[in-house]
Amino acid sequence: MGIMDMINPNQKDTHKVAPIPERLKKNQKVLIITGDNVEDTEFFYPYYRLTEEGYQVDVATENGGAFEGKHGLGLKQSRAVDEINPADYVLLYLPGGKAPASLRENERVLEIVRAFKKANKPIAAICHGPQILAAADVIDGKRIAGWPEIQDEIEEAGAIFVDEALVEDGQFITARMPGDLHRHLHGVLEYLKGNKKTKADKPFAA
Numbered sequence: 001m002g003i004m005d006m007i008n009p010n011q012k013d014t015h016k017v018a019p020i021p022e023r024l025k026k027n028q029k030v031l032i033i034t035g036d037n038v039e040d041t042e043f044f045y046p047y048y049r050l051t052e053e054g055y056q057v058d059v060a061t062e063n064g065g066a067f068e069g070k071h072g073l074g075l076k077q078s079r080a081v082d083e084i085n086p087a088d089y090v091l092l093y094l095p096g097g098k099a100p101a102s103l104r105e106n107e108r109v110l111e112i113v114r115a116f117k118k119a120n121k122p123i124a125a126i127c128h129g130p131q132i133l134a135a136a137d138v139i140d141g142k143r144i145a146g147w148p149e150i151q152d153e154i155e156e157a158g159a160i161f162v163d164e165a166l167v168e169d170g171q172f173i174t175a176r177m178p179g180d181l182h183r184h185l186h187g188v189l190e191y192l193k194g195n196k197k198t199k200a201d202k203p204f205a206a
Contacts (some may be wrong), residue, residue, distance in 0.1 A: 013076040015044070017051045026054040028192075033081065033109060033132075035061045039097030040069035041178045042126050046093050049185050055192070060084050062106055070097050081108045086115035091192060096127025096147060097176075104135035113138060113173040119173070121196050122191040124173040126184055130154055133172070143167050145174040171198035 030050050034043050050057050061067050064080035086092075090112065094100065103109045113136040116123050125133055130146040131153055133139045140158030145167040154161045165180040166173070166187045173191060175184035191198045 013106055015073060016075055016077070017048065017057070020051060020054055020056070024054040025056075026091045029056045029058055029088055030091045030093060030192075031058050031060060031086070031112075032093045033060045033093065033103060033112065034067065034078075034095050035099035035103055036067050036069075036074075037098035037123060038067070038069045038074075038095050039127060039178060040071045040073045041181065042095035042097060042129075043069060044073065045178075045181045046095070046124075046185055046188070050093075050188075053189060053192070055090075057064065058084075058089070062103065062109070067099075081106065081112065084108075084112055085110050086119065086121075089116075089121070091122045091124065091188065092116045093188070094123070094125040094129035094132050096125075097131045098128070100128040100131040105134045110136040120171055122171050122173060122188070122198055124184065124188045126175040126180065127177055130159075133157070134159070139172065142172050143169040144172060145176050145180075168196070 032047060034141050035060055047057055059075060059078040059083045061078040061083055064078055066076045067078060068074035113132060117138040127147045128150055131150055134157035136152045136161045142159045143162045144154050144159040145162050145164055166175055166183040168187055173187045
């Protein structure tokens with residue numbers, strides 16, 4: 001039995017972020033797509049860190065509702081991917097763990113990834129998250145980091161697998177594992193703050 005099973009459904013979702021103070025709001029939204037068996041830290045670190053910076057973070061899962069990470073943490077509520085309009089967001093974040101193995105089979109998830117690619121908006125992925133990028137066929141010729149076990153998938157998608165803590169190539173910001181999270185989020189925030197561009201001559205379209 002996981003932690004989520006032991007929580008009374010009428011109780012408050014204690015891991016959901018508190019409202020952002022008005023003075024800190026950036027009036028921009030970030031999308032995290034995840035699901036059951038996500039690596040807990042790879043979800044919660046960016047979820048909290050991006051909120052801390054003032055971004056509204058929306059969490060989407062395949063069917064909406066509750067989800068639980070590999071180690072028992074999760075949220076009681078999320079949006080269904082079918083409800084998501086990619087145009088509403090300035091960045092897509094894909095955590096790892098076991099969730100991407102299912103998400104890469106969901107056509108709506110792949111459509112969202114392709115929409116971010118087409119709009120030249122930053123796409124961040126860590127650990128097994130790049131499996132979704134490979135399935136969406138958007139990383140041909142790109143340098144991509146990820147968990148070592150997915151190297152073949154990344155290379156079969158035409159990308160160059162790189163064993164580094166932070167890899168940035170155009171609009172893609174990738175990393176290997178939970179220990180890379182501090183480097184990964186620093187890179188993500190550099191893009192969001194406008195200090196880096198998704199292409200050498202073109203900022204991403206907010």
